[in-house]
Amino acid sequence: MRFSELNKKIAITGMGSVSVFGKGIDVFSRNVEQGQGHFALMAPAQGSNVRVRVSLADEQEFSEGLDPNTSRYATKLSKMAALAGKEALAMSGMACHGSKDVGVLVGTALSGTVFRESVCSALSRPTGRVSPLKASRCVPNESVGTICLELGLKGYNTIVSSFASSSVDALFQASLAIVTGKARAMLVVGAEELSPFVIESLWGMGLLEEIAVDGSGQSGSSNLPQKHGLCLGEGAAAVLLEDADSALNRGADILGFIEEISIRSSSGSSFKRVKTMAETMKDCLDRVPVVDDVLLGYISANANGDRVMDGLERNALRRLLGQKSLPVTALKRALGETFGAAGLFQLVSALCGFKNRGAPLLEWPGQKVDAEAPPTVISEPRMKSAIINNFSPMGNYSSVLTTKEVFV
């Protein structure tokens, strides 16, 4: 499916984030621009003699800013989501509008897992008991409820999941809600919270980058891993979407536009998956602005360090670009794989690049992947558009084209 078939432009007028770097867009932008990562070493499981790198958001860093009645029983995921959403809504200037005008859409891969794991663990013990407080935090839609409660939003709202492409699928559905008149504006939030069990499970499946306790085997650049497997991360990122004409008419400060969202699903052979990835990106590439035969933009790759998925994406990029030149970047080298939040972090990073006239980017060369390459800055003239890839191992392939100005 292609959003551009509807011939409607969507503007982005607000953004927010809670990340490993702390609360707020400014701190996020500053750290990513400087190519910073913030990974901690931890044992993936009891008795394990290896360590894995994880990028965890510190709850102490963002405990302020929510109504105590909202946050008292909210999960960490919901708090991050509500704070990121609050920042985006405030930036957009839409907070003063009616409570039914702004809808909410959340994308997440593993929402509720922390407390689900705790309940399941309790049930595995003969006398284990489940507290009602834990039970209410197992509900997968708790975050959307918390956002609505905190921000007093009473309009269209829902929560979706498509694993690592949840954010982009949420963007698609939110844009559709605006086009069909379900909401005047949509707050779209991608959020993910790590649990010890998720880390242990992915490590148990052999998917995480491992580092020996003595430090041997550690990949070169200390803060920029992801060469030999996933490094997990968490956080929340949010954008406020509006119909472009409405945003322009009310004189809103527009951060960027959504020109295209392409969504496909596919399973089966590697060839088929590469083809689907390339087709998804091509839908966006066809609309990238060109000046003097130069494509003005870059590709924010899904690239998360997983050998299989990275290999497929690399082949798809080769198939897509051919002789064309377009920088390819990997934001997950700084943030880790945040699954349901990843696409929105990539989008927010692109918007920061548009705003700051430079690119807060970590390069992931398309032709030969070198995870140890130093971060490079993509020059300002190129910072006109970004194609954001969210490719899920669970068969969902989504790409978004965001642009600084209206080109098409």
Add this chain to the structure above:
Amino acid sequence: MKLLKKVAISGVGVSSPIGTGKEEFFVNLVNGTDGICPIASFDTSRFSTHYGGEVSWVPGRETPCKEELPLALATQVMDEALLEAGLSVEQLKKQNCVLVVASAVGGVSHLLAVNEHQGRAELTKADYGRLLAYPHHALTDSLVRKYSISNGALTNISACTASNAAIGYAYDLIACGLCDMAIVVGVDILTPFEYACFDSYRALEKKGCRPFDNNRSGLALSEGAAALVLEAQVHLKQRKKRAKAFLTGYGLTNDAFDITAPDPSGHSAAEAMRIALESGGKHIHDVDYICAHGTGTKLNDVAETAAIKRLFGNQAYQIPVSSIKSCIGHTNGAAAAISAATCVLSIEAGVVPPTIHLEVRDESCDLDYVSNKARKTEVSVCLSNAYAFGGQCSSVLITKTSE
């Protein structure tokens, strides 16, 4: 943007504690069969209640284990719905079709199974690998593979409103012309996990489920699935097939009142119904039947009744309202899909299913709840409601014709 395309419902599939297949389900529903029984699939001795609804399986076929049950149920209802829509799996591959799955519980049985494993330190790579079926989207991915869906697939996890939200998304996609067809599947199973959660709230009824009854004390958890094949009316005509009913509108709102309790005023729930009616071009006097969320909890039933009265005024007393959860229990993420299927079957059969176990009227619940006995009546316009933790309210509008 004007929604140009009419959305038809061309196939329905249901699996529930009172029947496998829509025909058996609806006959038993109309007869007021109670599907709430002592739970057989897991030990309930640690809980304060012991009743729930479990799906009966096709005789002669081996009952799947809990980990495999969601996929087995989803496949069963999808196959039934596709058969009715006149689509083989091969034909489906050629359609511009999207899959939208709704589930609240998801693959939690895999999490339970791994935790029950003796000593986590002994877990092997293969044991961990089973957890690939745990994430919310894992079931959807399995269905994408099985049915070769290529135009996109999404999982809605809005708890008990998930199916209505999934139906709404599918409706918008078709009405805007982004796809010709969408299959919506709501599915959830009964496991010790959600049983323990609801038991911890003391929200479970001791035996059967008694929505709107003065002596009700909670809900009955259960499991089930329903699938609906939705497609553009023009596409259906091209395929020379007939519509069973039409999906004509929907509304999603939030009461922003409390994470676990509904707003007793019913304001946002009424708003969801109003939006559904308005988007479908219908008036309050057009509504023939409301398939209520009707969980049987003290707070929900009063809030839903207040919402209906708030929107419909005196007309509220003229509209049959029933809760199918009195027969099949609460199937969480599947609930609204089964309710939507019920509306389609009610339109076709001209009968409104009953609310069973309704003996003593609650003063605050004073509508026409079709007590204990189904009612033969012309049904042309139905509203189906669903509400969830997190303040989510939803309604879909299902009609006999597209006008």
